[in-house]
Amino acid sequence: MTEYLPYIIGQLITPFNLMLMMLATIVGLIFGAIPGLSGTLAVMLFMPLTYSMNAGSAVIFLIALWVGGCSGAFIGSVLLGIPGSASSVATCYDGYPMAQNGEAGKALAIGMVASFIGTFLSAILGALLSQKVANIAFALGPWEYFSLCFVAITMVLAISKGNMFKGLASASVGLLFASVGFSPIDAEPRFVFDNMYLMGGLGMTIVLIGIFGVARIIEEYGKGFGALPEVDTKSIKGLGITIGEIREQFGNILRSFGIGLGIGFLPGMGSGLSNLVAYSSAKNASKTPEKFGKGCPAGIWASEVSNNAAIGGAMIPMSALGIPGDSTTALLIGALTIHGLEMGPMVFKNSGNVVYLMFATVAVCAVVILVLQALGMRVFPLILKVPYHYMYPGLIIISFVSAYVDSGSLYKCSMMLVFAAIGILMSYGGLPTAPLILSFILGPTLESNMLKAFQYSGNAAAFFTRPISGVLMIIGILCIFSPVIRALAGRLHNKQQ
Amino acid sequence: MKGKRDQITGAVLVILGIVVFLMTTTFSIPITSSYPGPRMLPDIAAFGFVICGLGIFIESVVTKKEGTSYLTKEGWLKVGAVFLIITGYIAGMMVAGYLIATPVILYIMATLFAKGSSSTTKGRILFSVLTAVIIYLIYVFAFGLTLPSGLLFG
Numbered sequence: 001m002t003e004y005l006p007y008i009i010g011q012l013i014t015p016f017n018l019m020l021m022m023l024a025t026i027v028g029l030i031f032g033a034i035p036g037l038s039g040t041l042a043v044m045l046f047m048p049l050t051y052s053m054n055a056g057s058a059v060i061f062l063i064a065l066w067v068g069g070c071s072g073a074f075i076g077s078v079l080l081g082i083p084g085s086a087s088s089v090a091t092c093y094d095g096y097p098m099a100q101n102g103e104a105g106k107a108l109a110i111g112m113v114a115s116f117i118g119t120f121l122s123a124i125l126g127a128l129l130s131q132k133v134a135n136i137a138f139a140l141g142p143w144e145y146f147s148l149c150f151v152a153i154t155m156v157l158a159i160s161k162g163n164m165f166k167g168l169a170s171a172s173v174g175l176l177f178a179s180v181g182f183s184p185i186d187a188e189p190r191f192v193f194d195n196m197y198l199m200g201g202l203g204m205t206i207v208l209i210g211i212f213g214v215a216r217i218i219e220e221y222g223k224g225f226g227a228l229p230e231v232d233t234k235s236i237k238g239l240g241i242t243i244g245e246i247r248e249q250f251g252n253i254l255r256s257f258g259i260g261l262g263i264g265f266l267p268g269m270g271s272g273l274s275n276l277v278a279y280s281s282a283k284n285a286s287k288t289p290e291k292f293g294k295g296c297p298a299g300i301w302a303s304e305v306s307n308n309a310a311i312g313g314a315m316i317p318m319s320a321l322g323i324p325g326d327s328t329t330a331l332l333i334g335a336l337t338i339h340g341l342e343m344g345p346m347v348f349k350n351s352g353n354v355v356y357l358m359f360a361t362v363a364v365c366a367v368v369i370l371v372l373q374a375l376g377m378r379v380f381p382l383i384l385k386v387p388y389h390y391m392y393p394g395l396i397i398i399s400f401v402s403a404y405v406d407s408g409s410l411y412k413c414s415m416m417l418v419f420a421a422i423g424i425l426m427s428y429g430g431l432p433t434a435p436l437i438l439s440f441i442l443g444p445t446l447e448s449n450m451l452k453a454f455q456y457s458g459n460a461a462a463f464f465t466r467p468i469s470g471v472l473m474i475i476g477i478l479c480i481f482s483p484v485i486r487a488l489a490g491r492l493h494n495k496q497q
Numbered sequence: 498m499k500g501k502r503d504q505i506t507g508a509v510l511v512i513l514g515i516v517v518f519l520m521t522t523t524f525s526i527p528i529t530s531s532y533p534g535p536r537m538l539p540d541i542a543a544f545g546f547v548i549c550g551l552g553i554f555i556e557s558v559v560t561k562k563e564g565t566s567y568l569t570k571e572g573w574l575k576v577g578a579v580f581l582i583i584t585g586y587i588a589g590m591m592v593a594g595y596l597i598a599t600p601v602i603l604y605i606m607a608t609l610f611a612k613g614s615s616s617t618t619k620g621r622i623l624f625s626v627l628t629a630v631i632i633y634l635i636y637v638f639a640f641g642l643t644l645p646s647g648l649l650f651g
Contacts, residue, residue, distance in 0.1 A: 052641045165552035169510055172545030175538055176517060183535030186526050190535060218579045221610060222572040389611035389621075393603050394628050400586065401595070401632060405642045413587045417580065424576065428567050429506030429553075447538045458531045 001127070007353040008360045011056040020057060021064045021361070025368050028068020033383045034391075035076045038085040039069010040328045044208050045398050047335045048405040055339040055354050060361050062335055066328050067119060067365040070271060070311055071373070074111035074304055075380050078104060087271035087307040090279035094292065094299030101295050105377065109241045110297055112373045114304035117253060119366035122261055122312025127359035130348075133320035137345040140321075142449040142456065143463050147472035148323045149446040153439050154479035155266065163430065164483040170426065171435035177202050178443025185451045197411050204334045205406040207440060209399045210416040212433055215423025217392045225388040249301045252282050260306030264313020264325050271307035271314075271326065272434075278306030311362060319343055319355050322445065327434055330441040502567060507554025514546030582606060594647025599629035 011017055024046075031042035042065045050058035073088035074095065081096035083089045091111065098107035140148075157167040180191045181201030192198040246253075256278040263274040282302035283292045292299050314325025322344035324330035333343050341351050348355060403416040426433075439446075453462060464470045478485065517539055526534040568576065582605055589598030603625035611621065636642045 049636070049640050049642070163553065163556070165549040165556065166506075168545055169549035169553070172514075172542040172549065175545070176542040179539040179542065183538075186535050188524055188526055188535035190524065190539060191520065214583075218576055219568075221579060222568050222576040224572070225610070225614075387611070387614065387616065389607050389614060389616060390624050392610055393606035393625075396583065396606065397599055397603060397628065397632060400583070400590075401636060401644065404590075404645060405636065408643070410587055410591050410645060413590070414584075417583055417587070420583075421580070428502065429509070430503070431506075443538065450533065450537065454532045460530075 001131070001352075001356055004353040004356045007056075008357050011060065011357055012360065012364060014057075017057050017060050020061045021365065021368065024061045024064035025068040025365055025372065028065040028070075029072035029075075029369065029372065030383050031065075032069035032072025032085060033075035033380065034386070035080065035082040037395075038073070039066050040085075040331065041213055042066075042069050043328055043331050043335070044205070044213060045395070045402055047331070048205060048402045050335065051338065051405065053339075055336075055341060055351070056357055058339050059336070059354055059358050062332055063358055063361040064365050064368075066332065067311060067362055068369060069328075070308060071112075071115040071119065071366075071369045073307070074115065074300070075108070076384065078107045078111060078300075079381060079384060085272075087275055087310075088303065089272075090275040090303035091300055093279065093303075094294070094296045097293070097295035098297070098300070103295065106241060106297070107300055108373075108377055108380065110300045111304050112370055113241065113246065114253070114301050115308045115373075116366050116370040118257060118260055118305040118308025119311055119369075120363050121257060122264070122309040123315075123359050123362035123366065124312075125261060126312035126315045126362075127356060130316045130320045130355070130359070133316055134345040134348050137321050140468065141466070142452040143466050143469040144472065145321075145323075146446060146449040146453055147463060147469040147476065148317075148321060149442045149449070150476040151472045151479070152323055152442060153435065153446075154476040156434050156438050157479060164480075166429070166431045167435050168480070169429075170431040170433065171439040173422075173426070173431070174436040174439030174441075175443050177207055177436075177440050178447070184444060184448040185455075197407075197409070197415070201444075202415075203406055203412065204331070204441065206403050206412050206416040207419050208331070208437065209402060210419025211423035211426065211436065213399045214396060214416065214420035215427065217396055218420060219424055219427055220388075221392065245297070249298060252285070252298050252301050253305050255281060255285065256302040256305040257309045260309025261313040263306075264310030265316050266325070271310040274310045274313075275303040275307040278302040308366075312359070315358065315362070319347060319358065320345060322347075324438065324441065327437045330438055334441050501557075503553050503557035507550045507552070507557065510546045510550030510553065512550075514543045514550060517543040517546065578609065579606070582609070590645040590647065592648050594650050595644040596629065596633060597647070598645075599632070600625040603628055 012021075027046070028039050028042050031037040032039050043062055046065060047062065050061055053061065069085070070087055073083060073085040074091045077083045077088040077091035078095035078099050081092050081099075083092055095107045095111065098104065153171050157164065157171060176191075178201075180198055182189055182192075182199060189199065259278040259281060260271070260274040263277060264271065279292075279299055279302050282298050283289045286292065286296075286298060288296075310325070314329045317323045317325050318329040318333060322333060322342070324333055336343060341347060341354055400413050400416065403413045404410060406412060426436075454460075456462075462469070463473055521536045521539045521543065524534075524536050526536070528534055528536045528540065582602060586598055586602040589602065592598075604621055607616070607621045607624055633644060636644055
């Protein structure tokens with residue numbers, strides 16, 4: 001790992017890359033802070049900008065957007081009581097009451113320091129562990145890779161809110177979109193209708209920005225924007241936390257960090273789940289659980305340390321296995337492929353320098369974000385006051401410019417509009433979005449490994465008879481039936497009571 | 498309303514599943530037990546659509562859930578208007594190029610989105626021109642990418 005240090009330092013101190021990092025971090029923070037936008041959307045929208053960059057600059061830019069988005073999500077939670085993204089839902093429970101009690105400054109400071117601890121430490125641990133996981137991954141064959149993809153998709157289904165059928169239907173939409181174009185191995189044209197734009201498959205940019213970016217903005221407008229949120233700025237005075245207070249939370253921080261790193265590591269899961277699990281663990285472990293939900297600092301510590309620790313956790317399977325830990329890492333895998341970086345165990349041999357640059361960027365971004373947030377604490381409320389009639393038209397234009405840049409063709413802009421319509425129809429039907437992202441991005445890997453596995457073994461039994469693959473397949477199947485299992489367990493529990 | 502919405506969603510998914518399945522039957526390489534081939538992935542999707550569609554439909558009929566409507570009639574009209582504007586934007590870029598189409602569309606959208614809120618015409622014009630120019634400068638000069646120049650000026 002140390003042999004890559006000159007490359008990493010060289011990349012990180014280049015003025016252009018430094019400027020990119022600062023810019024992307026600020027954009028990420030803004031996207032993270034505004035409810036309805038997210039770091040994931042920022043990565044989607046600005047990904048085409050990296051096409052003209054070298055791999056190092058592209059990695060720094062995309063990672064800074066992602067980390068900024070994840071770290072900025074608590075701002076909306078504290079100041080508005082509305083999470084900037086799913087990763088900061090639990091932060092609302094105590095952050096907003098603290099702000100209402102005149103402790104907004106303290107709540108924001110906890111969010112900043114907790115985000116820093118989670119991000120920085122998880123990047124270091126991720127860098128240390130990923131190579132080891134990659135070494136294990138060399139023993140995996142196509143059966144195991146297929147099973148890993150299968151588990152990643154089904155785990156998202158298991159945690160997706162609401163109806164299980166809708167989660168599965170959304171995953172099916174993703175698989176159908178992934179099928180468009182020439183099939184792997186056999187090169188059979190599928191759903192291309194003799195259209196040359198469809199032969200290479202549906203581009204990630206047009207599908208994802210269309211469904212998650214443009215559709216959401218149009219839907220928001222259709223529902224009515226409402227008034228801009230009121231933000232209490234009077235109580236933002238100084239940092240308001242001491243080293244002693246941080247020391248008091250040591251056990252909570254350690255536990256939440258472990259939860260975040262572990263959940264981030266699991267394929268298909270991420271900060272959206274880790275913050276909730278860490279929050280409930282902190283509440284259960286607390287001597288004063290009754291204070292939770294009423295402005296208890298421990299709740300913010302737990303949520304923010306864990307959601308940011310999931311960043312490093314998610315990067316381990318992303319780099320070592322090529323399997324995303326969450327939706328954003330799924331996007332990053334796709335984006336890095338464009339730069340010739342095929343994630344998986346071989347990446348450490350072929351482009352180890354870029355992989356460690358990713359972890360180093362996360363760690364440096366954590367420091368940059370801490371400084372930016374500490375200096376800009378009074379600016380946060382302004383981010384939340386950007387009028388919708390300026391913000392949304394700007395985002396729509398950037399979306400279509402991204403589609404054009406992605407392909408150099410206005411035809412793809414028209415296709416993005418079609419996907420925006422599909423996104424609205426999906427929203428009408430109540431289909432969740434996360435399963436679609438994962439299955440669309442993992443679809444090609446899932447399929448090519450499945451076909452390779454059949455070519456090698458000639459039957460489906462090997463998926464279950466190989467130990468690792470068998471365990472993963474069983475976990476995946478259990479995830480699909482988890483609502484039924486949960487319902488049965490609930491009934492049994494009620495009967496016993 | 499939500500129950501009806503779920504019934505429509507379920508029915509559409511079932512139909513989509515059947516259509517996808519019928520389309521995969523035209524593929525030249527068939528599914529066999531020793532090699533599933535290119536039909537497998539879309540067939541999994543088709544199977545998923547049918548099963549989930551039936552599940553959503555039956556669940557909605559059995560539970561008879563009631564909920565709020567997704568969008569009002571006015572909301573659907575607003576959605577339709579934005580789609581029309583964006584279609585115009587794509588056509589505008591094709592004919593007149595980015596630098597002319599973008600400020601115009603930004604102004605139209607900002608005016609449409611600003612209904613009911615306080616904003617001035619001068620402010621919206623300034624926003625439209627500045628945003629279009631800043632995006633152009635970033636994409637073209639900072640990152641060396643090209644944006645549509647249009648048939649008139651290309």
